[in-house]
Amino acid sequence: MTDYSETTSWTSFLKSVSSFSGDLSAFTAPPFILSPVSLSEFSQYWGTYQDLFLAIAQINKHNHEAFFPQIRSVKSPNVTRMLAVLQWYLATLKCQYTSRTQGDRFEKKPLNPFLGELFVGKWENDGSKKDDTILLTEQVSHHPPVNAFSIFNEDHNIRIQGYTQIKSSFSKTLKLNIRQNGHAILETNGHSFLITLPALHLEGIIVARPYVELEDSSYIQSSDGMIWKIDYSGKGYFSGQKNSFSAYLYKNTAAMEKRDKPLFTVSGQWSGVSTITDGNKEVLFSDVSKYKPHSLRVKPISEQHCLESRKAWDDVARAIELGDMKLISQTKSKLENEQRQLRKKEEAGNTPWQNRWFEKIDIIEEQIQPDLNGNTYNKLVALSKMAGLSTKNIQSGQKLGSREHRKCNTALHWAFIQDKWLQEEDIKV
Ligand SMILES: CCC(=O)OC[C@H](C)CC[C@H]1O[C@H]2C[C@H]3[C@@H]4CC=C5C[C@@H](O)CC[C@]5(C)[C@H]4CC[C@]3(C)[C@H]2[C@@H]1C
Numbered sequence: 202m203t204d205y206s207e208t209t210s211w212t213s214f215l216k217s218v219s220s221f222s223g224d225l226s227a228f229t230a231p232p233f234i235l236s237p238v239s240l241s242e243f244s245q246y247w248g249t250y251q252d253l254f255l256a257i258a259q260i261n262k263h264n265h266e267a268f269f270p271q272i273r274s275v276k277s278p279n280v281t282r283m284l285a286v287l288q289w290y291l292a293t294l295k296c297q298y299t300s301r302t303q304g305d306r307f308e309k310k311p312l313n314p315f316l317g318e319l320f321v322g323k324w325e326n327d328g329s330k331k332d333d334t335i336l337l338t339e340q341v342s343h344h345p346p347v348n349a350f351s352i353f354n355e356d357h358n359i360r361i362q363g364y365t366q367i368k369s370s371f372s373k374t375l376k377l378n379i380r381q382n383g384h385a386i387l388e389t390n391g392h393s394f395l396i397t398l399p400a401l402h403l404e405g406i407i408v409a410r411p412y413v414e415l416e417d418s419s420y421i422q423s424s425d426g427m428i429w430k431i432d433y434s435g436k437g438y439f440s441g442q443k444n445s446f447s448a449y450l451y452k453n454t455a456a457m458e459k460r461d462k463p464l465f466t467v468s469g470q471w472s473g474v475s476t477i478t479d480g481n482k483e484v485l486f487s488d489v490s491k492y493k494p495h496s497l498r499v500k501p502i503s504e505q506h507c508l509e510s511r512k513a514w515d516d517v518a519r520a521i522e523l524g525d526m527k528l529i530s531q532t533k534s535k536l537e538n539e540q541r542q543l544r545k546k547e548e549a550g551n552t553p554w555q556n557r558w559f560e561k562i563d564i565i566e567e568q569i570q571p572d573l574n575g576n577t578y579n580k581l582v583a584l585s586k587m588a589g590l591s592t593k594n595i596q597s598g599q600k601l602g603s604r605e606h607r608k609c610n611t612a613l614h615w616a617f618i619q620d621k622w623l624q625e626e627d628i629k630v
Contacts, residue, residue: 236309237518244350246296395584397598564612
């Protein structure tokens with residue numbers, strides 16, 4: 202296991218980050234900390250556990266008791282569905298935040314997606330072609346960097362869409378703090394769920410072996426009224442285990458605010474084993490290592506469009522794999538100059554870049570009404586209202602009436618436009 206912490210490149214890098222706050226891409230980190238993978242690939246983690254994702258769509262009043270036989274007090278399909286959503290969500294956290302640090306690997310700096318960068322793929326499930334789950338991601342903004350995604354399975358009638366905009370800063374103790382604007386909205390068979398994005402930070406930077414730790418709380422608000430509140434903690438938080446959490450299911454937000462007794466409490470490690478209170482017993486709820494991750498099928502680079510991530514970054518990725526700093530900066534500058542030329546041309550011709558499959562929705566100006574039967578953005582307004590959460594452009598999961606909510610007066614969000622995908626002619630999955 203290589204120890205980079207004593208290398209001059211890492212110590213000088215640490216000196217440079219201590220005055221850092223702002224856009225991660227403003228950094229030239231040493232080659233060993235650069236990842237050949239673009240950040241536009243990270244939205245795939247929402248779909249990696251296909252079995253758990255599709256199970257949410259399969260629950261109904263006839264079969265719901267079969268899903269958590271070990272939990273005696275589950276009586277309704279809605280509660281079963283909320284448990285299945287949490288089980289899938291916990292598995293996505295393991296993917297999102299630990300899949301790159303298995304074994305002796307450590308977190309690296311992903312490539313910073315260019316405006317319009319696309320990453321598409323599919324999970325081939327057993328059934329018909331229509332049973333494939335499709336992943337579409339698009340870098341809808343470069344300043345600030347925003348990645349939007351849509352994952353859908355037609356046969357199972359389940360889809361999730363959302364976007365994330367990360368803001369980063371280094372603390373005095375060289376912890377890299379990451380806050381996310383954005384959200385995810387899951388919809389299936391008339392039920393919808395608003396999922397807020399957790400805050401995180403990177404530990405282990407001093408010793409050049411960074412890994413992610415989640416912090417604070419996030420929420421999952423169901424259109425059925427119930428809400429999960431998930432509190433994160435880790436190693437060092439009152440000497441807890443790393444990747445720890447406690448999730449509380451309330452019948453609605455009022456019960457959560459009043460701190461009524463939760464319907465269920467699930468706790469443990471989101472990257473491992475967790476248990477659930479069932480009456481006065483603790484029973485196993487989830488062991489993420491038992492679930493089969495599904496790898497995403499991505500076309501070979503030779504068949505990809507020039508806007509597709511792995512094709513566009515191929516030269517840079519090879520240079521990073523060679524660890525050749527000169528070649529890395531040459532190939533990166535080539536791509537970045539091409540992008541700068543495009544922006545200049547658009548500005549000169551007054552032809553701004555057109556987003557491909559997503560468009561910006563102004564929740565405030567367009568006065569979008571809360572409507573659980575409306576389109577995804579009526580649902581965003583309705584679910585946020587149910588959860589008492591802000592829909593403004595602030596960190597995900599902040600309460601209405603919070604200082605950030607009062608200080609911000611914009612509410613611009615990114616919506617997936619299905620018709621734009623149906624009319625797509627150049628990009629194949
Ligand atoms: C100055 C920045 C720098 O180079 O620091 C080097 C650090 C040692 C590496 C920091 C990088 O660590 C990566 C972890 C990435 C997050 C992982 C998962 C997710 C979830 C996904 O749904 C949205 C994106 C997000 C939040 C990633 C954001 C970017 C992170 C923090 C990378 C850091 C740059």
